Amino acid sequence: MVQLFGGAFRAELPENFLNASALRQIPDNQEVFLQDSKENLTLILELLEAVEKPHDATVAKFHFDSIAFDNDASDSVIWKDENLNKTDISGFHNELANGTRAFGCQRILEKGKKVTDPASNVAVLVHVITLQDIETDIVCSVNIPLFETLSFPKTLADVSPADEATLQTADRILSQFTRSLVLVDKSLFSSA
Numbered sequence: 001m002v003q004l005f006g007g008a009f010r011a012e013l014p015e016n017f018l019n020a021s022a023l024r025q026i027p028d029n030q031e032v033f034l035q036d037s038k039e040n041l042t043l044i045l046e047l048l049e050a051v052e053k054p055h056d057a058t059v060a061k062f063h064f065d066s067i068a069f070d071n072d073a074s075d076s077v078i079w080k081d082e083n084l085n086k087t088d089i090s091g092f093h094n095e096l097a098n099g100t101r102a103f104g105c106q107r108i109l110e111k112g113k114k115v116t117d118p119a120s121n122v123a124v125l126v127h128v129i130t131l132q133d134i135e136t137d138i139v140c141s142v143n144i145p146l147f148e149t150l151s152f153p154k155t156l157a158d159v160s161p162a163d164e165a166t167l168q169t170a171d172r173i174l175s176q177f178t179r180s181l182v183l184v185d186k187s188l189f190s191s192a
Contacts, residue, residue: 001180004031004045008188011091012180014173017043039166042143043177047188050135057081058100060128063139067124071108074119078104079156088175089129091182096132099178101125103171105159107152121146121153123167127178134189140178144170 001010002019013033020032020042029048035041051062061081068076084099103126109119123144130137144167146153148160159167 008185010182011177040145041170044141046139048137050130050137060100060102060126064102064126068106073106073108075107075152078102097129099129101127105153121149125174142170142174
């Protein structure tokens with residue numbers, strides 16, 4: 001189990017994920033972990049003000065679109081947008097909580113690259129746990145570089161078999177992380 005936000009949360013994460021705060025400064029409302037493996041996954045946990053559910057989609061879609069905006073994605077598509085069930089967020093059984101997930105791809109130019117350089121396809125899997133009484137969205141996301149998928153994949157079927165295996169691994173890791181995530185200390189949300 002890893003301790004998050006000074007012990008206010010805890011969750012299960014494979015040992016090959018390194019805390020990015022040892023390498024760079026991370027905003028106070030985020031925890032970022034980098035996978036030390038060929039898949040090169042990045043897992044981000046972010047605490048944000050709760051957003052109202054859009055009429056035509058889930059809260060996870062809203063956050064997926066926000067991530068695309070923050071990444072300056074030149075293209076973005078959502079392959080799946082659905083609710084999480086109670087077992088997916090079982091660590092919050094004592095809270096007034098619900099969960100959603102969105103999964104898709106963004107075409108992103110790496111930081112420091114020129115506009116004329118080729119952009120990369122990055123699949124993004126987002127799980128959002130909304131704590132209604134605290135008015136907070138807990139946004140858990142994984143960025144998955146698609147090294148073998150050269151053209152932008154409009155559907156999941158357009159992803160290469162090698163990248164699809166990485167997507168399945170990332171889905172298992174994020175699902176386990178979300179399922180094991182537990183709020184230990186609510187005082188994190190107390191007003192100063």
